[in-house]
Amino acid sequence: MSREKPTPPGDYECCESGCSPCVWDTYYEDLNAWNAEQKAAKEAAKDTQQATTAPTSETQGATPMSDRASVIYRTHIKPEWIDYNNHMNVAYYVLIFDLAGTELVSQMGLSEAETKATQISWMILENHITYNNEVVLNQPVEVRCQLVDHDSKRLHLYFEMFAQNPDGSEYLASTLEQMAMCVDLSSRSSSPFPAPVLQQIQSMAEQQATLASPSGIGRRIGIRRQAAK
Numbered sequence: 001m002s003r004e005k006p007t008p009p010g011d012y013e014c015c016e017s018g019c020s021p022c023v024w025d026t027y028y029e030d031l032n033a034w035n036a037e038q039k040a041a042k043e044a045a046k047d048t049q050q051a052t053t054a055p056t057s058e059t060q061g062a063t064p065m066s067d068r069a070s071v072i073y074r075t076h077i078k079p080e081w082i083d084y085n086n087h088m089n090v091a092y093y094v095l096i097f098d099l100a101g102t103e104l105v106s107q108m109g110l111s112e113a114e115t116k117a118t119q120i121s122w123m124i125l126e127n128h129i130t131y132n133n134e135v136v137l138n139q140p141v142e143v144r145c146q147l148v149d150h151d152s153k154r155l156h157l158y159f160e161m162f163a164q165n166p167d168g169s170e171y172l173a174s175t176l177e178q179m180a181m182c183v184d185l186s187s188r189s190s191s192p193f194p195a196p197v198l199q200q201i202q203s204m205a206e207q208q209a210t211l212a213s214p215s216g217i218g219r220r221i222g223i224r225r226q227a228a229k
Contacts, residue, residue, distance in 0.1 A: 073100035100143035
């Protein structure tokens, strides 16, 4: 029998007692472990079904269905991220997206250890960020990612950060559109993704094939003015 999903430790306000480990850090470690267990269980069930059910003309080669972007990272808002406006400073939105991106490419086969072994890594060419709503101390957030496009060297990614309210509802806090590129660190130049990494990228593209293109991509910044009469 699978264990129950971990629940938040209650109020979002930090006790400021310097407890170690922090109850919120422990909660998110447990939550990430629970999510990994759920994913493994689903994969095992899928493998069992594939092993016992012969594909028909309707199911053979079918594209996996998904109605939302993949959740790739979860955290909560830390005290050192709060500024004098009593909300998370703009710089730390970028940090959270960066941590989420690092988790994404690690799952694809470009972890820090693999980069040190192969000298193949990734770098960011361009970021477009929007700040949609405030987030505050200890508030849980999760980052979802949609693979908009890719080729042999580049990833066009769209991230959304959702914040959780005390009642369990959520709202969009921020978005980040990003162009990333595979890099050979030995030459400091662009490089094709290694075959196993490209296979993971293509798998993600197939899993998200039914998702609509994000409405926020390709935005430009400017002051909108009414036309003179």
